[in-house]
Amino acid sequence: MIFYYLLEYADFKYCLMVVLLLLLLTDIIKNKNPPRFPPGPWPLPFLGNVFTGLHFRTIDKEALVTQLDSFPDRPVIPLFYKAFKGLGVISSNGHLWRAQRKFVVTHLRTFGEAKKNLETSIQQESVFLCDAFKEEGGPFEPHFLLISAVSNIISSLMFGHRFNYHDERFQKILRLDAEAIILSGNPQALLYNAFPRLFEYLPGPHQKIFANYEKIVDFLKDEIKKHKEDWDPSDPRDYIDAYLAEMEKKKSDPEAGFNMETLVVATLDMLEAGSESTATTLRWGLLFMMKYPHIQEKVQAEIDRVIGQSRQPTLDDRANMPYTEAVIHETQRMGNIVPLGFPKKACKDTTLGGYFIPKGTTVTTNLSSVLNDKSEWETPDTFNPGHFMDDQGKFRKRDAFLPFSAGRRSCVGEPLARMELFLFFTSLLQQFTFSPEPGVELSLEGQLGFTYSPGPYRLCVSPR
Structure with a gap:
């Protein structure tokens, strides 16, 4: 009798293991990246990258302002x-x-x-x-x-x-x-x-x-x-x-x-x-x-x-207050309140930065990579109103200033x-x-x- 129950228990464990393996295999196949897909952290089975711990300051991607027709939609979150x-x-x-x-x-x-x-x-x-x-x-x-x-x-x-x-x-x-x-x-x-x-x-x-x-x-x-x-x-x-x-x-x-x-x-x-x-x-x-x-x-x-x-x-008064305007803009740049924007969805197969983005892929735009780009800002890690001042002390606009996002989904x-x-x-x-x-x-x-x-x-x- 005891042997019978042990055998039954073993069968249950075996069946459970088979089910879990099948679910794992299904998840891997379902989420397999297509060729030339952008690299990224390895996702956990079933959980994806929820616990990856990536910080927005470590993610650098190409901006989407040149792909207006490819990413106009929102995914379901x-x-x-x-x-x-x-x-x-x-x-x-x-x-x-x-x-x-x-x-x-x-x-x-x-x-x-x-x-x-x-x-x-x-x-x-x-x-x-x-x-x-x-x-x-x-x-x-x-x-x-x-x-x-x-x-x-x-x-x-x-x-x-x-x-x-x-x-x-x-x-x-x-x-x-x-x-x-x-x-x-x-x-x-x-x-x-x-x-x-x-x-x-x-x-x-x-x-x-x-x-x-x-x-x-x-x-x-x-x-x-x-x-x-x-x-x-x-x-x-x-x-x-x-x-x-x-x-x-x-x-x-x-x-x-x-x-x-x-x-x-x-x-x-x-x-x-x-x-x-x-x-x-x-x-x-x-x-x-x-x-x-x-x-x-x-x-x-x-x-x-x-x-x-x-x-x-x-x-x-704004026109006569270039320094105050520069401080407000620098606050927006350094504060960077929406660093990853709101997710977008590719409405068609797209190539971005040499990588293939299939239709329906959710894409997150990393605005912080623009607001902290070392090639755009003299001292990107420092609060510096001079970023928005010219040599004559006048306020100057910067193309890399995108706190309100860009494209058709801008604020x-x-x-x-x-x-x-x-x-x-x-x-x-x-x-x-x-x-x-x-x-x-x-x-x-x-x-x-x-x-x-x-x-x-x-x-x-x-x-x-």
Whole structure:
């Protein structure tokens, strides 16, 4: 009897081993690289390169700006697909993407730059932000004050109103979003991309990401519901009103995706892309100013000379403030907040850098290889505003400056982000001198989630 059970157990182990070997063989065949495929780290069976530990600073690839027609699409990324569903602008493709992107660009132009509304909105928000900084007693963490200010610009565009910095519901949404962004870089969360069906039922950071996005989506649905209750098609107040009108116009073109589900994702897009990236850049900016006080002093000297203390900065001041512009651009270069961009997908068989990229291959563009290219920048590893100054002390553009990505998938909110960065940064440096918390050594090592952001830090402000 004992022999029988041992034999049965051995048979079970044998069968299990055969199944595992077959699965391993299937995985190897399925993921076998075609001839002339780009080299890379050896992927683990079933897991791929989730735990490879590559850092974005060690990956150098040819830029994709010369292959615009080959990489216009987004791949399906399960970790984000659950919330974004392949809709909106960030994760959509084809006709839907073109229609949604065109609408966003038109909306920003109509409600923003053309009417000068955005500049006024940012100036007003700068006053609220500076007042909030003044209210802080000792060393404080500026993260959520900065993201509140930047988010209020998007909120004004999207919802037609801003939120008080002490609005508990709004602050909760910002914290949920910040947590999801950090967690999205966690290797355990990335395992969901390899086994979405399995990990759907397992605990882990991916479940926290999903739960956070569900609460954010509920918040957005409430805002949309309020708009629908008092919507006047003849008098659009903001993005949501304009989108509701577009839904009526595009009923005959359902493939364009103008419906309630896409509207929710589109507003999530704008909060995600329009708030986090700019606020993170400002956090890097204040960190660099504390780390390099002599540069902070030069920025303030230019502000005093061009603007003074009797009025607010305006966008017209940019032309007369080359050093401040250079510092902001160098902050974007060194901060490098989206080093790997958002993945793209080859829509056809392509040759890139002499390597063969089959149709359907997911490609990650390493922007950091351009922003830190030793052949493009005199001192790529040093914070040096001189990278953007010519011999006459004037601001100069650089072709290798690509913080907003490049090609057809470059950030549609770049003009808005540039306005916010200049007005917020200049207003803060006009009003305050920033210094680190006493006894604390500042670190320039960031943390990589969906974006590359500074580690938590506290600062001290001295009114000027």
